[in-house]
Amino acid sequence: MPSLESTRKAYGETLLELAREGRDIVALAADTSTSMYTDLLAAEFPDRSWDVGIAEQNMVAMAAGLASTGKTVFATTYATFMSMRACEQIRTFIAYPNLDVKLVGGLGGFSAGIEGVTHLAVEDIGILRVIPNLAIVAPADAVATRKLVRAAADHRGPVYIRLGRDPSPVVFDAAYAPRIGEAVTLADFGDDLGLVASGFIVPEVLAAAETLKAEGIGVTVVEIHTIKPLDEKSILSLARRTGALLVAEEHSIINGLGSAVSELLSEKFPVRIKRVGIPDRFTESGTPDELRDKYSLRAADIAAEARQLLRTRSAEKP
């Protein structure tokens, strides 16, 4: 059993570390200072962490004002409210003036599944991906969260960071060294197929790769923690090596990583692609694991789709 750790707690702890290091950061929350752990910062640096109450639009617009004075601001709420309630504020007042605001959305994907569709964020990346200047980052676990929150603090300009809710499997160790905008190769078992994955589905994809390896199918797994700007070079290289890609994410199959990869490859190196994600429909309440089972985001589902993709491609070969 992998150990479990909360990405949002890792986030709050990292903010505190950054403040202790003397970084000129400010955290804002929208009645989320407890749930997203920005109160860890408030306890030691009360002038560096503010909760505006249940008012996400005001939080993001105030973040713009704060950032205009030269601060790095971490605006913090849930992914669904960040991407939808505060969408115009993000687009017009953070991204357009290119202000140094990190937009941190917890409860991404199915992680808030028990709350139901009102709180589920499976469209957030798709909504935000169309906005210029805005980097989009989805850490896969708590280790990645620590490193990518730091990387975002070092990155001048707006970044959306998608986090989870309850403790989730730890995938990475201290050697993991992500850089914003760069893909990470997590497994290289061969050139039969490329698996491209982002976010909380990464451990399932790695398990699928092991299953396929045991069956004699050698795949390469590439993690895309930064959906935008996309590491086009790495994805093109993987497509050239393997000739077919399966893209997996805990997000709508519309306008997430699968779409980004499809857009790239259809223009620059067309190969067959299979998108694994949440279908274009509203889902429902359930634990994250129940929803991942029902909506086919498990290692077994991914492995099955990979086999099907290989069969399709073989049938097409002359």
Place this chain on the structure above:
Amino acid sequence: MPPTEKRIAELELIAAKLRLHAVTIAHRLGEDRKCHPGPALSIADIIAVLYFETLRMDPARPDWPDRDRFVLSKGHACPILYAALAMKGFFREEALWTLRHVNSMLQGHPDMTKTPGIDMTAGSLGHGLSLAAGIALAGRHIDKRPYRVYALLGDGELQEGLVWEAAMAAANFGLDNLVAVVDCNDWQSSKSVPVSKLMSVQPLRGKWESFNWFVEEIDGHDVAQIVGAFAQAQKNRGRPTVILATTVKGKGVSFMENNNSWHQKAPTDAELESARRQLLS
């Protein structure tokens, strides 16, 4: 100390020049890229006092960290703000005629990255007070710097819910370095219906007081009252101040006053000439 009669006359002359600039801009832009002369004239006296009396700034150093900040929440009134920035020397007057043209430093609504002297991108209505509150929070409680932050809102704009989120936060955070001015001309975009009939925002004093703001009510075209209101706001402690300024949309040009067809429209040659005679008389 209240301004002298001479100083008041100077500020009134500046306001008249700003008005003429705004109407001239609207004329030069024409119908193809028509701007908003009515909303601009409404705030001319407030802008004149802010930029030529109240705000601490240095046009040679638009990024001076201790400068006072101004956020034009009703960003469509920007021709008058651009005229003030040009008159202050933030950029050359010739730039005014490029407003709303491709490749211009002057965007249809204020853009902090393109225009020297613009402290905050603004214009989609309802946002200015939140943006200003963020700046004020940094100055008042984090950096503890002496600058003050001013946001100018339209009265119709108060229909946006976000304004009241910001009003709540600014009072809760004790942002006494923040001043909101509401340009109460009782008109919004809809041509024939005043704010008070379309979706009334009254009673305004009671609303702001209940949100725990200091409230001042003035004639928004009386320069001495405007100067006095900003001076009083500087003395207010512990809470932000809102100045409810009663104004006339299109003020200063007879055929534009309270005629909402001038919300967004280009004057003809004859109309420009008539406006010039009235403003310089």
